Amino acid sequence: MLDTDILITGAGSAGLTLALLLAKNSPDLQITVLEQGPAPQAGAVSLSRVSALNLASQRVLDSLGVWQLLNAKPAYQQMQVWEADSFARIEFATSDLGALDVQSGSSSPALGWIVDNEELRCCLYQRAQQYPNIQWKFDARIQQISASERQNLLTLADGSAYISKLLVGADGANSLVREQLKMPLAFWDYDHHGLVAVVRTSAPHQATARQVFLPTGPLALLPLADPHLVSIVWSVAPERAAELIALPAEQFNQALTAASQSVLGVLSVQTERRSYPLKMRYASQWVKHNAVLVADAAHTIHPLAGQGMNLGLMDVCALAELIVQNISTGRTCNEQRMLRQYERWRKAEAQQMIALMEAFKRGFMLQHPLAKLVRAVGMAATNQLAPVKRQLLAAALGNQGDLPAVARPGVISL
Numbered sequence: 398m399l400d401t402d403i404l405i406t407g408a409g410s411a412g413l414t415l416a417l418l419l420a421k422n423s424p425d426l427q428i429t430v431l432e433q434g435p436a437p438q439a440g441a442v443s444l445s446r447v448s449a450l451n452l453a454s455q456r457v458l459d460s461l462g463v464w465q466l467l468n469a470k471p472a473y474q475q476m477q478v479w480e481a482d483s484f485a486r487i488e489f490a491t492s493d494l495g496a497l498d499v500q501s502g503s504s505s506p507a508l509g510w511i512v513d514n515e516e517l518r519c520c521l522y523q524r525a526q527q528y529p530n531i532q533w534k535f536d537a538r539i540q541q542i543s544a545s546e547r548q549n550l551l552t553l554a555d556g557s558a559y560i561s562k563l564l565v566g567a568d569g570a571n572s573l574v575r576e577q578l579k580m581p582l583a584f585w586d587y588d589h590h591g592l593v594a595v596v597r598t599s600a601p602h603q604a605t606a607r608q609v610f611l612p613t614g615p616l617a618l619l620p621l622a623d624p625h626l627v628s629i630v631w632s633v634a635p636e637r638a639a640e641l642i643a644l645p646a647e648q649f650n651q652a653l654t655a656a657s658q659s660v661l662g663v664l665s666v667q668t669e670r671r672s673y674p675l676k677m678r679y680a681s682q683w684v685k686h687n688a689v690l691v692a693d694a695a696h697t698i699h700p701l702a703g704q705g706m707n708l709g710l711m712d713v714c715a716l717a718e719l720i721v722q723n724i725s726t727g728r729t730c731n732e733q734r735m736l737r738q739y740e741r742w743r744k745a746e747a748q749q750m751i752a753l754m755e756a757f758k759r760g761f762m763l764q765h766p767l768a769k770l771v772r773a774v775g776m777a778a779t780n781q782l783a784p785v786k787r788q789l790l791a792a793a794l795g796n797q798g799d800l801p802a803v804a805r806p807g808v809i810s811l
């Protein structure tokens with residue numbers, strides 16, 4: 398039987414960041430990470446999944462020494478959002494930042510960065526391996542999990558067992574921790590699948606992140622390091638996603654170029670096309686006895702604003718901050734009052750983001766001419782109002798809300 402202080406299930410971006418934050422700031426804590434897959438392999442940049450990270454996440458990764466390890470992290474300096482068949486359009490540039498320009502660790506201002514999910518995992522893992530107080534178990538098949546007021550017990554298919562003071566479910570959208578501990582989940586289908594691929598563009602992307610709202614759903618074009626490569630997230634009905642994946646490349650390219658309104662000229666797909674069902678998930682209980690949920694295990698949102706990973710990273714920063722504070726004042730890593738504080742703090746942030754994504758999605762799906770007019774006028778007016786634009790930018794940069802200390806402007810470590 399292995400005894401550990403904190404057992405983290407899932408070595409995704411959230412689980413690894415949490416392990417690193419705890420190991421760095423509480424060297425006496427014994428942390429164990431269990432992952433069902435193999436250990437992250439260096440050189441695994443495939444661009445098959447990328448994420449737009451905001452300034453708050455960048456600050457966290459910078460403070461952990463992970464940002465510096467990432468080879469590819471192209472910044473974008475502009476954002477353009479428009480509606481396909483109306484004059485609704487809004488643009489942001491780094492020049493709109495004004496007093497918000499408070500970036501640490503980056504030489505030029507940016508509105509965000511695109512990172513490869515797998516490369517990020519590799520860099521987090523590489524950094525985390527430097528801490529002897531983290532134990533690793535890869536290819537782990539969890540068999541049973543129980544949580545009580547005294548301790549948690551987790552058994553694996555190979556017969557090994559772990560006792561922990563605190564169990565953290567960082568095991569993603571289909572969390573087994575959430576399921577086995579019967580933590581209730583609310584969910585609804587966005588009726589969209591997100592089709593992702595890397596695409597070559599005949600016109601350069603000019604470090605601009607673009608999103609066009611089509612009557613069928615949004616299409617995002619995220620700029621990669623090569624000025625003629627973008628990563629797309631094309632949200633469409635599930636049946637349409639299946640059709641688009643089955644199309645011969647030439648026909649797919651035509652459909653995609655038309656959907657993008659040729660904003661980057663002719664588009665041609667470079668990689669396998671994959672699609673992901675998009676669901677809103679929200680666990681109504683994040684804490685049960687001495688077990689707690691973080692990131693996608695606690696909530697998932699529509700990727701239209703590229704905020705899911707950012708939100709999850711803030712969860713683990715908040716949890717680490719409270720645990721470290723507790724330990725430094727002689728209390729435990731699983732104190733109920735502290736776990737409830739984490740739950741209240743991060744639920745409030747997640748609820749706001751879920752509501753915002755829903756408003757966006759529903760707002761743009763309304764095709765009534767009056768609704769379109771209101772949208773167009775609203776976006777045109779917003780585009781002219783510097784203070785309103787700055788508010789929107791502050792939200793997109795992750796500079797708003799109740800941020801954990803490590804993610805706040807001007808703060809370098811916990």
Ligand SMILES: Cc1cc2nc3c(=O)[nH]c(=O)nc-3n(C[C@H](O)[C@H](O)[C@H](O)COP(=O)(O)OP(=O)(O)OC[C@H]3O[C@@H](n4cnc5c(N)ncnc54)[C@H](O)[C@@H]3O)c2cc1C
Binds near residue numbers: 593
């Ligand atoms: C199409 C799409 C585009 C997106 N774009 C963006 C974006 O631009 N910006 C952004 O911020 N977010 C984006 N997101 C959201 C983002 O990808 C997720 O929020 C983020 O990856 C979640 O990280 P996580 O660590 O919580 O979960 P995951 O990345 O899913 O990691 C969970 C880990 O747990 C492991 N695991 C699962 N079950 C078990 C088990 N039983 N035992 C042990 N280990 C287990 C898994 O193998 C995995 O390693 C996007 C999502 C989608 C679908």
